[in-house]
Ligand SMILES: Cc1ncc(C[n+]2csc(CCOP(=O)(O)OP(=O)(O)O)c2C)c(N)n1
């Protein structure tokens with residue numbers, strides 16, 4: 001079982017197969033997650049990458065990936081993954097490649113694609129039972145083009161397109177709930193700051209054939225406004241305040257893999273990030289702060 005493979009942090013491979021020196025920002029939480037996923041999956045993995053920050057990783061002739069990587073338009077990564085999977089299956093069936101040459105097919109996409117532009121292609125891939133892993137690194141905005149809001153942006157956050165005194169007026173939607181409505185083989189939320197939880201989930205996902213959906217909250221120093229060295233701490237606070245529930249969907253059931261029983265006040269998370277600074281200075285926006293806290297409390301009351 002997966003939990004036996006990764007019992008302790010030291011059980012997680014640390015081969016550094018994901019190359020260093022990428023063009024991504026220092027402290028990028030998305031990069032942290034890709035690194036951890038790649039360690040668990042190994043180099044027999046092909047990435048199908050929707051346009052976003054991570055498409056800058058491979059700039060010919062340089063790439064941090066050991067194997068293949070394909071760049072698609074924002075809306076099309078799951079369709080690209082279908083083509084790659086079909087090609088591999090045909091080659092396998094015709095004996096033109098050995099089973100040992102098979103590749104794990106992974107879609108890599110930001111939240112702009114996952115929650116918005118790519119949702120239709122994703123829904124189709126789930127419906128067709130495509131055998132792939134879908135990884136959304138969720139930096140809660142369109143990072144590559146200057147952190148415009150996306151449907152993953154949290155209430156009250158300032159983005160380059162939500163500049164009013166109260167920040168983004170909308171509410172982050174739950175991509176996890178949207179995915180599980182389609183009954184994928186597996187779905188999970190993860191975060192780089194909880195590497196053991198993440199490794200166990202990737203390992204468990206690999207035991208299923210079909211669509212395996214993973215969404216990772218990805219602290220983004222550039223878009224969220226914090227020092228790159230605080231990236232892991234911000235991720236830990238997202239879990240400890242209950243902002244980012246860690247959970248998985250298996251056999252039609254949702255299980256929380258970590259329940260923060262003594263939750264820290266959400267302010268501990270918000271006040272560390274420039275995108276929420278206007279909620280504290282020059283004066284406190286009590287109604288917005290209360291509303292954010294109440295929504296988190298309501299979520300966990302239903303779980304506990
Ligand atoms: C249809 C379309 N509209 C706009 C763009 C320009 N564009 C390139 S990357 C990007 C942002 C993508 O945001 P997200 O998916 O959240 O990934 P991130 O940049 O945060 O990694 C945009 C808008 C595009 N490539 N395609």
Ligand code: SF4
Nearest residue numbers: 024025028053143220
């Ligand atoms: S903008 Fe954010 S998500 Fe994009 S590379 Fe920089 S830190 Fe990573």
